Amino acid sequence: xxxxxxxxxxxxxxGRETLLQSIYFCKKIKASPVIYIPxxxxxxxxxxxxxxxxxxxxxxxxxxxxxxxxATELVEQAELKPSFIKPKHYTASTLPDIPTNFDFMCxxxxxxxxxxxxxLGYIGPRVRRIVKSAGFPxxxxxxxxKKWRSIAVFFGGSANALNALKLGIRISRESGIxxxxxxxxxxxxxxxxxxxxxxxxxxxxxxxxxxxxxxxEKGRFEDNLYEVPHDALVILGAYGHxxxxxxLFGSKMEKLQSTISNNLLIVGPKxxxxx
Amino acid sequence: MGILKSWRHPAxxxxxxxxxxxxxxxxxxxxxxxxxxxxxxxNRSLVAIFEWIGQFRHYWWSFVLPAIGAALSSLFLxxxxxxxAGHGVPEVIYSVSRYGGLLRLRSSFSRLISSCLTIGSxxxxxxxxxxxMSGASIGxxxxxxxxxxxxxxxxLVGCGAAGAISSIFNAPxxxxxxxxxxxxxxxxxxxxxxxxxxSVAGTEVSRMLQGNRxxxxxxxxxxxxxxxxxxxxxxxxxxxxxxxxxxxxxxMSGISSRxxxxxxxxxxxxxxxxxxxxxxxxxxxxxxYHPVKTMIxxxxxxxxxxxxxxxxxxxxxxxxxxxxxxxxxxxxxCLVIGSLTGLAYHRGLVLLWPSVSWVNEGxxxxxxxxxxxxxxxxxxxxGIFLIVEITGGYNVILPLIVVSSISTSLCHYVEPASxxxxxxxxxxxxxxxxxxxxxxxxxxxxxxxxxxCITVKQNMLLRxxxxxxxxxxxxxxxxxxxxxxxxxxxxxxxxxxxxLFNSGMYDVVFLGQIMNTEVEVVNPDDELSEILRxxxxxxxxxxxxxxxxxxxxxxxxxxxxxxxxxELMVQTCD
Numbered sequence: 007x008x009x010x011x012x013x014x015x016x017x018x019x020x021g022r023e024t025l026l027q028s029i030y031f032c033k034k035i036k037a038s039p040v041i042y043i044p045x046x047x048x049x050x051x052x053x054x055x056x057x058x059x060x061x062x063x064x065x066x067x068x069x070x071x072x073x074x075x076x077a078t079e080l081v082e083q084a085e086l087k088p089s090f091i092k093p094k095h096y097t098a099s100t101l102p103d104i105p106t107n108f109d110f111m112c113x114x115x116x117x118x119x120x121x122x123x124x125x126l127g128y129i130g131p132r133v134r135r136i137v138k139s140a141g142f143p144x145x146x147x148x149x150x151x152k153k154w155r156s157i158a159v160f161f162g163g164s165a166n167a168l169n170a171l172k173l174g175i176r177i178s179r180e181s182g183i184x185x186x187x188x189x190x191x192x193x194x195x196x197x198x199x200x201x202x203x204x205x206x207x208x209x210x211x212x213x214x215x216x217x218x219x220x221x222x223e224k225g226r227f228e229d230n231l232y233e234v235p236h237d238a239l240v241i242l243g244a245y246g247h248x249x250x251x252x253x254l255f256g257s258k259m260e261k262l263q264s265t266i267s268n269n270l271l272i273v274g275p276k277x278x279x280x281x
Numbered sequence: 282m283g284i285l286k287s288w289r290h291p292a293x294x295x296x297x298x299x300x301x302x303x304x305x306x307x308x309x310x311x312x313x314x315x316x317x318x319x320x321x322x323x324n325r326s327l328v329a330i331f332e333w334i335g336q337f338r339h340y341w342w343s344f345v346l347p348a349i350g351a352a353l354s355s356l357f358l359x360x361x362x363x364x365x366a367g368h369g370v371p372e373v374i375y376s377v378s379r380y381g382g383l384l385r386l387r388s389s390f391s392r393l394i395s396s397c398l399t400i401g402s403x404x405x406x407x408x409x410x411x412x413x414m415s416g417a418s419i420g421x422x423x424x425x426x427x428x429x430x431x432x433x434x435x436x437l438v439g440c441g442a443a444g445a446i447s448s449i450f451n452a453p454x455x456x457x458x459x460x461x462x463x464x465x466x467x468x469x470x471x472x473x474x475x476x477x478x479x480s481v482a483g484t485e486v487s488r489m490l491q492g493n494r495x496x497x498x499x500x501x502x503x504x505x506x507x508x509x510x511x512x513x514x515x516x517x518x519x520x521x522x523x524x525x526x527x528x529x530x531x532x533m534s535g536i537s538s539r540x541x542x543x544x545x546x547x548x549x550x551x552x553x554x555x556x557x558x559x560x561x562x563x564x565x566x567x568x569x570y571h572p573v574k575t576m577i578x579x580x581x582x583x584x585x586x587x588x589x590x591x592x593x594x595x596x597x598x599x600x601x602x603x604x605x606x607x608x609x610x611x612x613x614x615c616l617v618i619g620s621l622t623g624l625a626y627h628r629g630l631v632l633l634w635p636s637v638s639w640v641n642e643g644x645x646x647x648x649x650x651x652x653x654x655x656x657x658x659x660x661x662x663x664g665i666f667l668i669v670e671i672t673g674g675y676n677v678i679l680p681l682i683v684v685s686s687i688s689t690s691l692c693h694y695v696e697p698a699s700x701x702x703x704x705x706x707x708x709x710x711x712x713x714x715x716x717x718x719x720x721x722x723x724x725x726x727x728x729x730x731x732x733x734c735i736t737v738k739q740n741m742l743l744r745x746x747x748x749x750x751x752x753x754x755x756x757x758x759x760x761x762x763x764x765x766x767x768x769x770x771x772x773x774x775x776x777x778x779x780x781l782f783n784s785g786m787y788d789v790v791f792l793g794q795i796m797n798t799e800v801e802v803v804n805p806d807d808e809l810s811e812i813l814r815x816x817x818x819x820x821x822x823x824x825x826x827x828x829x830x831x832x833x834x835x836x837x838x839x840x841x842x843x844x845x846x847x848e849l850m851v852q853t854c855d
Binding site for chain 1: 380385
């Protein structure tokens with residue numbers, strides 16, 4: 007069955023950019039967008055072992071009369087079939103439950119924080135919660151619609167990074183867009199990372215799909231990010247090293263999203279990738 | 282790091298590896314303690330706020346106090362913690378029914394604070410339902426922390442509710458029975474043992490922090506046979522009061538929702554009405570445990586008319602508080618209304634038959650409470666055990682059983698679903714374990730999808746199709762558009778039968794000409810109950826699943842029944 011991407015539509019110019027980004031993503035990986043036009047500023051997503059309440063700001067309720075038309079127009083312009091989700095279940099009368107059986111979900115960098123609507127902002131707690139709990143990767147769209155001409159996977163050797171690499175290979179194969187891998191060597195050699203890939207029987211796939219594997223031996227991670235093409239879809243695993251390490255040294259996801267404005271596809275710990 | 286991981290997964294400890302029920306009992310005790318503490322905190326906070334606000338009650342403007350409390354409570358829920366109004370018990374039952382007891386962490390404190398504001402300022406509501414929500418949320422989040430499965434999580438949600446009720450009433454059996462009868466709805470040893478432990482833990486916490494007190498102690502009642510007969514009438518009156526309270530609450534809620542003004546303003550308006558009623562009948566203010574105590578002790582001095590009026594006023598005040606956006610539960614108002622009803626009934630009996638030596642009026646007040654609680658919750662055991670434990674009155678057990686049972690039956694006859702379950706039943710969301718609705722809800726179209734179908738194109742000749750049929754074991758073949766891949770219709774073997782013995786047609790007929798385009802299709806997001814209804818209505822045994830205009834697979838009754846059995850076994854095994 008066709009992959010489905012869940013998108014929360016905001017009927018504003020900024021929301022249009024995000025939807026265009028989702029539509030582009032769907033076109034590239036032959037998925038279909040499933041759009042939710044909110045009628046309330048909050049909804050619940052029940053995952054396997056967690057429930058996340060998503061609190062939207064009021065801009066998500068802007069001009070409800072034209073929202074459906076605007077979203078339909080944008081999807082149809084891309085020659086895709088618009089599909090809208092209407093909540094069937096409600097935890098409370100103003101608190102709909104949104105299904106979680108999607109293949110991807112598109113989130114703005116922060117769903118609930120007004121200050122980060124434009125610009126890099128930060129990844130809000132709700133988005134982080136979704137990334138941690140969801141069985142699907144989360145697309146964090148950049149502020150402006152931009153086509154991506156390459157795919158950049160950040161590979162740090164963790165289980166989530168492996169899933170990110172597998173997802174990158176899959177997207178590269180389906181979209182025909184070249185794939186590059188980036189690794190910051192952290193007291194380990196190139197061999198170590200290549201062995202991880204070999205142990206996972208990914209050598210052949212890497213050979214076939216990866217254009218170049220960049221190893222950064224020197225410099226800070228943030229500084230080396232300049233090497234990442236500005237028009238690349240960046241794929242990375244999140245929460246692969248555990249909470250303690252993230253608290254002490256900071257998470258790669260946070261560093262990355264605050265440094266570059268590319269579209270990010272974040273793979274959480276619950277995502278089970280297959281190439 | 283290893284220690285941290287082991288702490289997060291104690292189920293792996295050697296002692297618990299022997300039997301995972303031991304682990305659940307261990308966690309149940311933790312949940313019971315936590316929810317017991319939450320109940321004590323709420324109880325103490327309520328007393329403190331009610332006493333502090335009491336010093337302003339003699340001022341003429343004191344009628345606005347419940348309005349301020351209700352507005353603040355509503356603002357807190359809506360703007361700060363971003364939760365809906367209400368007491369939350371249906372939310373807990375909904376979560377248990379549909380999502381394995383997943384509850385938000387914020388629910389563990391939100392209702393405590395909001396109900397404190399509403400009830401402490403004089404709103405007519407009780408703290409029990411908020412504390413149930415809080416306890417259930419504590420249980421759910423502890424289960425989440427330990428990465429427990431759905432079934433264990435549901436049990437811990439029940440443990441939280443049991444611990445909270447046990448603690449707030451100092452009534453372990455009532456807490457246990459309430460959790461199983463109302464929240465979980467499944468009497469099984471796997472639930473009962475941890476819930477019993479949580480009840481004990483919650484009660485013990487309450488006794489350690491507040492002392493071992495019986496909420497409504499009273500003298501001994503000498504009940505004769507005539508009193509038991511009189512209880513039949515009391516059960517009818519209590520059932521009527523329960524139905525009146527349920528309907529008034531819903532009516533007020535319906536009226537309130539017609540106003541477009543912000544919820545906090547509506548809550549304030551409701552609170553204002555309660556404040557005005559409270560000037561004339563202070564019994565309606567707050568949880569009202571003090572007058573209940575007086576009634577059970579037989580020291581309530583007002584006459585029949587005032588008692589009956591007070592019962593009606595309490596019903597209106599509770600409906601104005603909860604129906605208009607205040608926060609709190611209906612347990613405590615039920616106790617007050619029930620005792621007033623029982624008292625009024627007793628005084629009516631004395632008026633009609635003054636020569637009969639009736640039992641003390643306190644006994645009828647107590648029985649009225651049981652009738653109201655049982656009637657409104659439609660949970661007779663909860664009503665019986667709660668009243669026995671909070672009054673220490675085992676000697677009234679016989680009339681108690683009579684009143685509770687009859688009141689529950691009458692209420693069930695008039696209102697098939699209890700106050701807590703009415704909305705859930707109306708929306709088809711009450712999915713008790715092992716029921717048809719629950720089994721179907723736990724299965725999804727994706728699990729039942731049969732993908733071994735051969736798709737054909739509309740431009741295919743009959744000859745080519747017959748070759749495909751030879752190698753297939755299916756009777757149905759989905760037809761797709763050659764260019765877009767969109768689903769166009771279905772071909773059943775019956776559709777080609779007229780041409781089968783006429784080989785001249787083999788190279789003339791295209792599938793597009795004979796396919797059936799008027800096909801009932803299934804969407805992947807459709808509910809299985811709805812799919813089954815469609816199958817029955819159209820006498821179908823299988824249906825195509827179409828996602829985004831493309832054929833995804835078939836769903837058949839045979840596969841559904843197979844999975845249904847497996848799911849039923851999972852849900853009903855001990």
